[in-house]
Each structure stands twice: as structure tokens, then as C-alpha cells.
Amino acid sequence: MLNRASMTNEQYQSARLSRDSRFDGVFFVAVKTTGIFCRPICPANPPKEQNVEYFTNAHMALEAGYRPCLRCRPESAPNSWAWLGAETSFRRALTLIEQGALNQSSCEELSDRLGISSRYLRQLFKTHLGVSPKKYAQYHQLMFAKQLLHHSMLSISDIGFACGFNSTRRFNDAFKKTLNLTPSQLRRHGSDKEARNVVYLAYRGAYDWQSLLSFYQKRAINGIEKVTDTSYERYVEISDSLAWFKIFADHEGKQTVKIEFEMEDVTKLSTLLRTIRRVFDLDTDITAVESHLNGINHELIVHSGLRYLEYGQRGKRVFVRYSGSKFR
Incomplete structure (x- = not known):
């Protein structure tokens, strides 16, 4: 199993320059000069090493202010086993959040389900991801929305609801604030919709x-x-x-x-x-x-x-x- 926690910068560089598919989803490459982050298999010309930084999670790159690449589409990277060694409560929290636990509930209610305090829950996310549980939930929603905007025939309103947003306005505002594009702009500039609703x-x-x-x-x-x-x-x-x-x-x-x-x-x-x-x-x-x-x-x-x-x-x-x- 690939252990990204023990990877060196030289290994990151070698993997991205060779576009090694074994590392797809294991880490992400952010380009300082463009403000965009990519999968290590991105077909674009590789940037100079001094112009990149590496993130072990797409949500961490978003938190740092980078936008997902419209070409390699980081939201489509395979899932990673990265958290198998992490604390059980943190792994359970990730699973529940990705299932929509914070769409209608608070961090306090989630922490009660986990049997830990809300303060400790926030501490776990800060330690492992550098973001709060609420922020992680929103990033997860937005990356899923980006994939649906690229490929599906669903309306923008339906995509927002499918991703757990309670209103189209909230969805549009969150999308633009985080990705610097409105859902409509992304669909115009980076969409390859097919005849049916599709995801990859x-x-x-x-x-x-x-x-x-x-x-x-x-x-x-x-x-x-x-x-x-x-x-x-x-x-x-x-x-x-x-x-x-x-x-x-x-x-x-x-x-x-x-x-x-x-x-x-x-x-x-x-x-x-x-x-x-x-x-x-x-x-x-x-x-x-x-x-x-x-x-x-x-x-x-x-x-x-x-x-x-x-x-x-x-x-x-x-x-x-x-x-x-x-x-x-």
C-alpha cells in the first residue's frame, strides 16, 4: 500500500513528472503561479518544482485557496486508503459527513453520535486535514457538484439538492466563493455533457x-x-x-x-x-x-x-x- 505520510518531496516530484497512475488520488499538486491544483496524472505540461506544493487531500488544497483543474478534474480521482491508520472516531466522522450527516445537523449532534465532544471532533479535523468538519462537508459537496456539472444533464438546482444544499442560492454562493466560478460558468467552459445523466x-x-x-x-x-x-x-x-x-x-x-x-x-x-x-x-x-x-x-x-x-x-x-x- 502506498503511504503518502512517509513520502518525500523527491518522491512526489518523481511521481508527478512520470504521471504514475499508482499515485492518482494519493496526493495532489498545486501550482502557485496559476492558483490551480491537479492530480499527479494531469496531462498538462508539468510546472517547475519551485512553483508547486503538494497536498495529501483535495480539501486541503481548496482550503489553501487553490481551484481544481478543469482538465484533469481532481474530483474524479480514486478514493484513498490514507486514513486507515487514523483514529477510529475520525474515520467514522469522515464516513458520516460524506453520507450527509452535516447537511441538516450540527457538529454537536455529529459528535454525540460519535461519542466524543464537539471540541475534540474539531481538533481531529484540524490535526488531520487542517479544516473544520463543516468546511470539509462543504468542500465534499462542492467537488461532487463539480463532477455532476461536467457530465450530467441535471439542472443546476437539482445538482445543488443532490449535493445536500437546501437552496439554489446557497449552492451558487458557496460554489462561487470556493471555486471562483459560478455553476453556470463552469458548465459553459468545462462541460462535456452526454445524452443521459452520467458520472465517472x-x-x-x-x-x-x-x-x-x-x-x-x-x-x-x-x-x-x-x-x-x-x-x-x-x-x-x-x-x-x-x-x-x-x-x-x-x-x-x-x-x-x-x-x-x-x-x-x-x-x-x-x-x-x-x-x-x-x-x-x-x-x-x-x-x-x-x-x-x-x-x-x-x-x-x-x-x-x-x-x-x-x-x-x-x-x-x-x-x-x-x-x-x-x-x-
């Missing part, structure tokens, strides 16, 4: 998509799921709200999957995407897993890229049967 989810390492699709083809539920050689789609229900999604296999090995979706309640979009990430095991660093297993016994890896699939979850609360076809 990144992952790390090999992924045997053919084995996954073959597995689902043999077990597809008629009228609910449809599986081809290149995609898997199904209807789902999230808190009594109907949704549909289609995930396209990354046969080209770009380590990014395309997700088409339709939602009856757009505020449930983040729940849908979290579930997709979990069920399709997109957050696992399979390279690190296979390296560890090979160290134990090289015969444990029969075929590279096989993932753990939560097949049993398909009949539970989020992935349930639906025989209609409202969206299609």
Missing part, C-alpha cells in the same frame, strides 16, 4: 470486468437486471424512491467506469453511488491486496483483477426488486 467513478489496479459480467449474466433477475458483454444495469429502490443505473465495463483499462443513471429523488444520488462503489468493490486497492497475498503464497492469485462482489446485498434494502419501467 475511478478505481485502482486491475479489474476483471469479463468475469464480473459473466457472473451476473448467469444470475440476472428477469425484468430488473440486464447484463451484456459491456455493461450491467438494473432498477433499485432507495428509501421508497425508484432509481435506475447502468455501469459500463472498463475494457480499455482506463481505471474509470462510466455510470448512467436516472433518479426519482435526486437527493438520493450520493447514496446510489456509494452503494455502487461498495457492491462493485471500486474502493479496494487491488494492487496492494494482490501484492500482500503474493507475499504469503504466490499461488493464492490465480487470476489478477478478481474483486469481492456483494451479490447477497442485491436483495436487501437498497437493491430490491422492481418490475416496472418508469425511466425507460
Whole structure:
């Protein structure tokens, strides 16, 4: 597993100059002369070393006043295992915030859920991220909004609600204050919308998509799921709200999957995407897993890229049967 806490500036520099995809999402490169921060795989001409600084989290770069690159789109970087060694309360807080715990509640209510004081919660975030829990929540919302503005056909108002904002005005104000662009300006200058609502989810390492699709083809539920050689789609229900999604296999090995979706309640979009990430095991660093297993016994890896699939979850609360076809 890559440990960014122990990386030196020389290692950061080597990774960004070589555009090493293993470090995508592990750290971010901020350019002092442009005020923009990028993924280490950004295709732009690399800046001089004296003009850059490195951040271990996109939210830290935002807090320092940098704007996300419109070309490499830091909001699309794969998730990192960076906090596995951090305190349990901090990791739980991150998870709850990313699930929307502070959209309607206060830090005091969140800290009560965690069994710690609100002062200690703020101290944890200051130590690990240099930002407050509320600020982290807002940065998370805005980076998700940026991705939806680039790719989806959702209206700006719907995107704001999907990201947890209570009003379009609050969404517009927060977006402009943090990213120095209004949502409308970003959509005009950096959008590549497609015919349907689309998001892209990144992952790390090999992924045997053919084995996954073959597995689902043999077990597809008629009228609910449809599986081809290149995609898997199904209807789902999230808190009594109907949704549909289609995930396209990354046969080209770009380590990014395309997700088409339709939602009856757009505020449930983040729940849908979290579930997709979990069920399709997109957050696992399979390279690190296979390296560890090979160290134990090289015969444990029969075929590279096989993932753990939560097949049993398909009949539970989020992935349930639906025989209609409202969206299609």
C-alpha cells in the first residue's frame, strides 16, 4: 500500500513528472503561479518544482485557496486508503459527513453520535486535514457538484439538492466563493455533457470486468437486471424512491467506469453511488491486496483483477426488486 505520510518531496516530484497512475488520488499538486491544483496524472505540461506544493487531500488544497483543474478534474480521482491508520472516531466522522450527516445537523449532534465532544471532533479535523468538519462537508459537496456539472444533464438546482444544499442560492454562493466560478460558468467552459445523466467513478489496479459480467449474466433477475458483454444495469429502490443505473465495463483499462443513471429523488444520488462503489468493490486497492497475498503464497492469485462482489446485498434494502419501467 502506498503511504503518502512517509513520502518525500523527491518522491512526489518523481511521481508527478512520470504521471504514475499508482499515485492518482494519493496526493495532489498545486501550482502557485496559476492558483490551480491537479492530480499527479494531469496531462498538462508539468510546472517547475519551485512553483508547486503538494497536498495529501483535495480539501486541503481548496482550503489553501487553490481551484481544481478543469482538465484533469481532481474530483474524479480514486478514493484513498490514507486514513486507515487514523483514529477510529475520525474515520467514522469522515464516513458520516460524506453520507450527509452535516447537511441538516450540527457538529454537536455529529459528535454525540460519535461519542466524543464537539471540541475534540474539531481538533481531529484540524490535526488531520487542517479544516473544520463543516468546511470539509462543504468542500465534499462542492467537488461532487463539480463532477455532476461536467457530465450530467441535471439542472443546476437539482445538482445543488443532490449535493445536500437546501437552496439554489446557497449552492451558487458557496460554489462561487470556493471555486471562483459560478455553476453556470463552469458548465459553459468545462462541460462535456452526454445524452443521459452520467458520472465517472475511478478505481485502482486491475479489474476483471469479463468475469464480473459473466457472473451476473448467469444470475440476472428477469425484468430488473440486464447484463451484456459491456455493461450491467438494473432498477433499485432507495428509501421508497425508484432509481435506475447502468455501469459500463472498463475494457480499455482506463481505471474509470462510466455510470448512467436516472433518479426519482435526486437527493438520493450520493447514496446510489456509494452503494455502487461498495457492491462493485471500486474502493479496494487491488494492487496492494494482490501484492500482500503474493507475499504469503504466490499461488493464492490465480487470476489478477478478481474483486469481492456483494451479490447477497442485491436483495436487501437498497437493491430490491422492481418490475416496472418508469425511466425507460
